[in-house]
Amino acid sequence: MTVAQTNKTLRDAVNKIPLDQMDVSDPLLFQNDTIGEYFRRLRAEDPVNYCAKSPNGPYWSVTKFNDIVRVDTDHKSFSSDAARGGIVLGGLGVPTEASAMGGLEMFIAMDPPKHDEQRKVVSPIVAPHNLETLEPIIRERAAAILDSLPIGEEIDWVDQVSIELTTMTLATLFDFPWEERRKLTRWSDVVTSSPGNGVDSWEQWQQELTECAMYFKNLWDQRVGGEQKHDLISMLAGSPATANMPFQEFLGNLILLIVGGNDTTRNSISGGVLALNENPAEYAKLMKNPGLITGMVSEIIRWQSPITSMMRTALCDAEVGGKKIREGDKAVMWYLSGNRDSEVIERADEFLIDRKNPRQHLSFGFGIHRCVGNRLAELQLRIIWEEIVKRFSKVEVVGKPVRSLSHVIHGFTKMPVKLHAH
Amino acid sequence: MPKVTYIEANGAKHDVTVDSGSNCRDAAVDNDIPGIDGDCGGVCACATCHVYVDPAWLGKTGKAAPGEMEAELLQFAPDFRDNSRLACQIKMTDALDGLVLHVPEGQH
Numbered sequence: 001m002t003v004a005q006t007n008k009t010l011r012d013a014v015n016k017i018p019l020d021q022m023d024v025s026d027p028l029l030f031q032n033d034t035i036g037e038y039f040r041r042l043r044a045e046d047p048v049n050y051c052a053k054s055p056n057g058p059y060w061s062v063t064k065f066n067d068i069v070r071v072d073t074d075h076k077s078f079s080s081d082a083a084r085g086g087i088v089l090g091g092l093g094v095p096t097e098a099s100a101m102g103g104l105e106m107f108i109a110m111d112p113p114k115h116d117e118q119r120k121v122v123s124p125i126v127a128p129h130n131l132e133t134l135e136p137i138i139r140e141r142a143a144a145i146l147d148s149l150p151i152g153e154e155i156d157w158v159d160q161v162s163i164e165l166t167t168m169t170l171a172t173l174f175d176f177p178w179e180e181r182r183k184l185t186r187w188s189d190v191v192t193s194s195p196g197n198g199v200d201s202w203e204q205w206q207q208e209l210t211e212c213a214m215y216f217k218n219l220w221d222q223r224v225g226g227e228q229k230h231d232l233i234s235m236l237a238g239s240p241a242t243a244n245m246p247f248q249e250f251l252g253n254l255i256l257l258i259v260g261g262n263d264t265t266r267n268s269i270s271g272g273v274l275a276l277n278e279n280p281a282e283y284a285k286l287m288k289n290p291g292l293i294t295g296m297v298s299e300i301i302r303w304q305s306p307i308t309s310m311m312r313t314a315l316c317d318a319e320v321g322g323k324k325i326r327e328g329d330k331a332v333m334w335y336l337s338g339n340r341d342s343e344v345i346e347r348a349d350e351f352l353i354d355r356k357n358p359r360q361h362l363s364f365g366f367g368i369h370r371c372v373g374n375r376l377a378e379l380q381l382r383i384i385w386e387e388i389v390k391r392f393s394k395v396e397v398v399g400k401p402v403r404s405l406s407h408v409i410h411g412f413t414k415m416p417v418k419l420h421a422h
Numbered sequence: 423m424p425k426v427t428y429i430e431a432n433g434a435k436h437d438v439t440v441d442s443g444s445n446c447r448d449a450a451v452d453n454d455i456p457g458i459d460g461d462c463g464g465v466c467a468c469a470t471c472h473v474y475v476d477p478a479w480l481g482k483t484g485k486a487a488p489g490e491m492e493a494e495l496l497q498f499a500p501d502f503r504d505n506s507r508l509a510c511q512i513k514m515t516d517a518l519d520g521l522v523l524h525v526p527e528g529q530h
Binding site: 069073112123124126127128131359364374375 | 498500
């Protein structure tokens with residue numbers, strides 16, 4: 001079958017599903033990359049859709065750009081509190097534990113005022129002034145990573161570039177023991193895994209994250225009361241808002257920062273390579289004019305939408321897109337879908353590295369929970385692309401990339417590429 | 423048309439004429455004023471059009487109202503001050519002709 005025929009077959013199949021049975025939280029739809037067709041139909045026919053029955057329980061899907069902004073900015077009506085269900089549909093971790101991440105508490109899954117106090121503690125590390133200090137360090141590492149890669153041989157871009165660079169950055173933010181930094185990658189992966197998908201059992205899941213907790217506890221104990229340094233652990237240990245966190249909250253906030261700083265930018269670095277390969281005219285534009293990189297970075301983040309969605313729980317009856325969401329209902333804001341909403345984004349289904357207003361996308365969320373590391377993410381992507389175009393005429397995808405089995409993390413586990421020198 | 427002066431963190435000045443009824447975020451983005459990102463499109467949903475209102479003008483623009491979305495977003499901005507506003511929430515009127523806005527070092 002041609003690509004066009006495959007697309008038509010898929011569209012026909014999706015169009016036959018009764019609207020009240022559209023379960024867009026099935027992780028297989030993301031792994032086999034058919035999810036876009038489901039969202040296309042929901043945006044067109046039922047933009048705020050109720051799925052009464054799914055393995056993740058009943059939930060609303062909010063699929064259009066402006067409706068998502070409306071929910072995301074109304075934290076008085078839509079709670080992120082872990083005690084109410086948290087921020088991820090179906091939760092993460094052991095399903096019997098009724099909280100966002102298997103008993104862990106983190107500021108992204110809190111409402112004001114506690115959320116505000118804890119967020120303010122970590123926010124300065126990724127503020128513009130600190131990023132100026134980080135830029136040359138990240139650039140030196142990006143250069144070293146790219147210079148170490150063989151030309152013309154198949155390599156895995158995910159492992160050798162995307163994970164390598166983002167893990168180094170994360171290790172710097174935590175002042176984490178350098179030689180052991182891949183532990184951060186592993187823990188980040190474990191958090192979003194489940195038996196058969198990254199871990200063998202929930203026992204293993206808990207055992208590995210307990211190891212993570214003990215490791216950080218040790219670093220915390222070494223740094224608490226010491227000279228005030230500017231790494232995340234010292235910042236948390238040194239601030240009144242976080243110094244006396246209960247252990248589960250301490251671990252929760254660390255895991256939030258690990259996942260937030262690891263899975264996301266990693267998958268945008270990989271996703272950009274794939275998008276440029278699938279759109280050769282855009283790749284040609286980039287090579288002709290590397291000045292387009294800044295705008296391209298935002299476009300890559302929109303295109304990839306590395307976090308597909310965030311969930312809220314209604315604190316009162318609320319109207320969204322003409323539908324009445326009732327108190328206690330779960331509402332999932334599908335950023336991945338809103339980022340393809342052609343009523344707000346011109347030619348939303350096209351990857352265009354020189355589009356007007358590239359910054360206007362949903363990938364970082366909006367409102368008080370908006371991604372705290374957004375400018376660091378952009379910085380890493382800008383640097384890696386600046387260094388890529390200096391060295392290679394093309395990063396060529398030479399095999400089918402393997403996508404993550406997740407309805408939350410939108411990314412890749414493997415991407416075979418070959419590098420072409422100038 | 424009323425005029426607004428944006429002053430960058432490095433001191434560079436930009437004079438821009440703005441339609442009455444428009445807002446200071448749109449005016450900055452349309453005129454490519456460096457340092458104002460305005461990610462959300464001007465709907466008070468992020469804090470990337472953060473500006474400092476020149477103290478002489480604060481009486482006319484007013485401050486961000488505590489408890490409202492603008493103030494809740496601004497509290498997370500780096501170097502949040504008493505005269506911090508989101509430019510998207512400053513609507514231009516003839517009474518604001520000559521308004522001076524200082525652009526922070528970066529948006530976050």
